[in-house]
Amino acid sequence: MPTFDSLRVTGSAQVDQDLHVEGNETVQNHFQVNGNATVSGDMNVNGSGSVSGSLHVYGSQTVAVNLGAGTNMSAGFRIVSLGQAAVPSVSPSAQSVKFYNETASSQPGIILKGTDGVNYVLFIDVTAGIPTLGIQKA
Numbered sequence: 001m002p003t004f005d006s007l008r009v010t011g012s013a014q015v016d017q018d019l020h021v022e023g024n025e026t027v028q029n030h031f032q033v034n035g036n037a038t039v040s041g042d043m044n045v046n047g048s049g050s051v052s053g054s055l056h057v058y059g060s061q062t063v064a065v066n067l068g069a070g071t072n073m074s075a076g077f078r079i080v081s082l083g084q085a086a087v088p089s090v091s092p093s094a095q096s097v098k099f100y101n102e103t104a105s106s107q108p109g110i111i112l113k114g115t116d117g118v119n120y121v122l123f124i125d126v127t128a129g130i131p132t133l134g135i136q137k138a
Contacts, residue, residue, distance in 0.1 A: 078121070080111045087115060098125055100136040111138050 073079070109123035119138035124131050 077108060078111050080119075081113065084113045084117060085115055096130065096132040098132055098134050100134060103137045105138075107136060109134075 067073070107121050107123060109121040111119050111121055114120050121136050121138045123134045125134035126132075
């Protein structure tokens with residue numbers, strides 16, 4: 001297998017087998033992988049990125065604008081929204097919501113920022129037999 005100290009491609013390039021990058025790689029325009037890709041360090045996408053199959057992140061993932069899923073989006077621990085909520089202009093209906101004053105840092109759920117700027121964990125509580133929304137400070 002040939003070895004190079006540096007490689008610069010100013011046009012198109014196609015690799016039909018494996019591409020191993022031991023250091024850093026910068027792609028300024030289009031990078032397409034039709035098979036599988038594994039990134040052991042950091043991967044930064046400054047424009048748009050799409051994954052047709054699965055994207056597994058075992059550390060943290062930050063999305064500055066939108067993160068969309070065609071079907072389901074799952075997180076083993078929490079999904080965090082960085083935007084601050086606003087009170088809707090319509091009157092709320094009477095629903096059962098339980099506020100838990102004690103904070104449990106291991107509570108799985110969806111984290112949303114309240115109108116006070118504090119993060120809250122939302123989860124479903126079915127301990128009374130009827131699904132109710134549970135809220136606690138994150």
